[in-house]
Amino acid sequence: MKAVLIIADGMADRPVKELGWKTPLEFARKPSLNHIAETGICGILDPIAPGIPPGSDTATLALLGYDAPKIYSGRGALEALGSNVKILPGDVALRCNFATVSQNQAVLDRRAGRIENKDSQKLAESLSKVKLKTSDARFLFKSTIQHRAVLVLRGSRLSAKVSDSDPGITGEKVMEAKPLDGSPEAKLTAKIVNTLMHEFHKNLTSHTINEERIKRGLPPANMVLCRGAGTLPNVKSLVHIYGIKAACVAATPLVKGVCKAVGMKAINVPGATGTLQTDYLAKARATSQALRSSNFVLLHVKATDVASHDGKVRQKVEAIEKLDDILSYFIDHIDLNSVYLAVTADHTTSSATGNHEGDPVPIAITGPQVRRDSVKEYDERSCAGGGLHRIRGMDLMPILMNLLGKTSKFGA
Numbered sequence: 001m002k003a004v005l006i007i008a009d010g011m012a013d014r015p016v017k018e019l020g021w022k023t024p025l026e027f028a029r030k031p032s033l034n035h036i037a038e039t040g041i042c043g044i045l046d047p048i049a050p051g052i053p054p055g056s057d058t059a060t061l062a063l064l065g066y067d068a069p070k071i072y073s074g075r076g077a078l079e080a081l082g083s084n085v086k087i088l089p090g091d092v093a094l095r096c097n098f099a100t101v102s103q104n105q106a107v108l109d110r111r112a113g114r115i116e117n118k119d120s121q122k123l124a125e126s127l128s129k130v131k132l133k134t135s136d137a138r139f140l141f142k143s144t145i146q147h148r149a150v151l152v153l154r155g156s157r158l159s160a161k162v163s164d165s166d167p168g169i170t171g172e173k174v175m176e177a178k179p180l181d182g183s184p185e186a187k188l189t190a191k192i193v194n195t196l197m198h199e200f201h202k203n204l205t206s207h208t209i210n211e212e213r214i215k216r217g218l219p220p221a222n223m224v225l226c227r228g229a230g231t232l233p234n235v236k237s238l239v240h241i242y243g244i245k246a247a248c249v250a251a252t253p254l255v256k257g258v259c260k261a262v263g264m265k266a267i268n269v270p271g272a273t274g275t276l277q278t279d280y281l282a283k284a285r286a287t288s289q290a291l292r293s294s295n296f297v298l299l300h301v302k303a304t305d306v307a308s309h310d311g312k313v314r315q316k317v318e319a320i321e322k323l324d325d326i327l328s329y330f331i332d333h334i335d336l337n338s339v340y341l342a343v344t345a346d347h348t349t350s351s352a353t354g355n356h357e358g359d360p361v362p363i364a365i366t367g368p369q370v371r372r373d374s375v376k377e378y379d380e381r382s383c384a385g386g387g388l389h390r391i392r393g394m395d396l397m398p399i400l401m402n403l404l405g406k407t408s409k410f411g412a
């Protein structure tokens with residue numbers, strides 16, 4: 001027996017006025033999602049706990065069976081790992097955004113107009129040549145997707161206890177990184193981050209790529225904002241816990257990083273971009289191919305979350321309908337007598353607020369031995385009436401692994 005876990009990022013939502021007070025899931029045409037609900041067992045799931053808005057990293061860790069609040073050690077290191085940046089124990093990694101700031105350092109656009117990869121990569125190459133005038137640390141800077149990048153600090157006296165330089169809100173001023181405890185390590189790390197931010201800003205302001213962007217009427221990427229300093233989490237791998245071979249098909253570095261941190265193989269799929277234009281069919285094919293050599297494959301789709309953050313309800317509906325095409329591919333190409341399919345979201349992202357919210361998400365599992373319930377449609381409200389009732393994110397993996405015969409008895 002094998003299993004595929006499909007995670008649609010931020011797919012769950014709240015009722016939307018524009019859709020006649022339906023959620024995007026309720027509104028979308030989704031025969032395959034409904035088929036999975038109808039032939040399976042459904043429920044709702046609190047990724048972390050009721051009312052707690054999770055990050056994609058903590059939620060994915062929880063959906064892989066880990067007690068996220070206990071083991072989470074920051075997003076930056078996971079993002080670095082997922083971006084194929086070599087990260088060592090002790091390294092401090094920060095998540096960065098290319099952003100647009102005004103002359104007095106107020107943030108005008110936290111994503112520099114969702115800068116294209118070709119521009120952000122060239123800028124990152126240039127920044128990686130900046131000289132850091134200290135012997136206390138070395139740094140690596142790498143762009144990942146669009147405005148996203150990773151900064152890794154390597155040295156023997158560093159700490160992840162530093163605050164963000166990213167104010168997180170448009171209109172606010174760029175902040176200084178501050179030590180979050182009294183240790184000399186945190187103080188030194190904050191100083192290094194601030195020095196680098198200053199040098200990066202100088203380099204970017206006069207960069208030809210930005211001069212060209214201004215000419216083309218695009219916001220210049222003249223600042224790097226940092227947040228989420230972290231180190232690698234100290235966890236046992238899925239192989240160690242369940243004795244399974246596990247792989248993931250994902251485009252976003254963060255999810256790839258989470259998967260790699262728990263010992264999963266991250267499969268690179270050409271055409272998988274993490275955007276609305278991602279090659280859905282290529283991801284579906286890669287997943288069913290990975291299933292040949294793995295017991296468990298996680299397929300992650302990002303587009304649903306991107307549309308929600310941008311408040312684009314119709315695009316979210318479209319992304320859900322494209323996800324449905326992946327599922328119809330699975331229904332046609334995977335032997336469902338020996339494979340379980342589970343579909344969920346890592347969190348609710350409200351198209352109205354543009355934020356991750358603490359509402360539960362739908363979950364449906366279909367496969368040979370599930371106790372089928374009477375739910376016929378896959379959405380937030382319908383699944384709430386299903387046989388799984390309300391579970392926690394970290395309950396899902398034991399449920400799936402039990403179906404696969406990979407759990408051991410508790411007691412005699």
Ligand SMILES: [Zn+2]
Pocket residue numbers: 009010055056057305346347
């Ligand atoms: Zn997410």
